[in-house]
Amino acid sequence: MNRDLRLHDEGTLRGAFETTIGVIRKGLGPKAFRLKTAVNAAVLDAVMVGMSSRLADGAPITDFASLKAAYDLLLANHAFRTATGRATADEEYVRTRVELAVDAMRVVG
Secondary structure, three states: OOOOOOOOOHHHHHHHHHHHHHHHHHHHHHHOOEOOOOEOHHHHHHHHHHHHHHHHOOOOOOOHHHHHHHHHHHHHOHHHHHHHHOOOOOHHHHHHHHHHHHHHHHOOO
16 A cells, blocks of 8 residues: 555656546546446446556557457456456456456557
């Protein structure tokens, strides 16, 4: 945990968050994190982790069409849908959806 900002300072965390959400907004638009009409918190946490992990690897996102395609494939993945649909606090579902999101975002150019 980083509640007291001992692992990472506020500026680093804020910068990572702002960069991640900016890329998602530019690539996925206002409908990001939605399976239907409302924002799905499980989709939000997984995609944010996946994208921030991808961005931490260093290369910027330049191909927003590949981001949208990777996101659409992720949302169509049965295991991801299961892990974001019910019992979302279950550790196995958390692990599954985050791993799937990290893998999906890794291919974005």
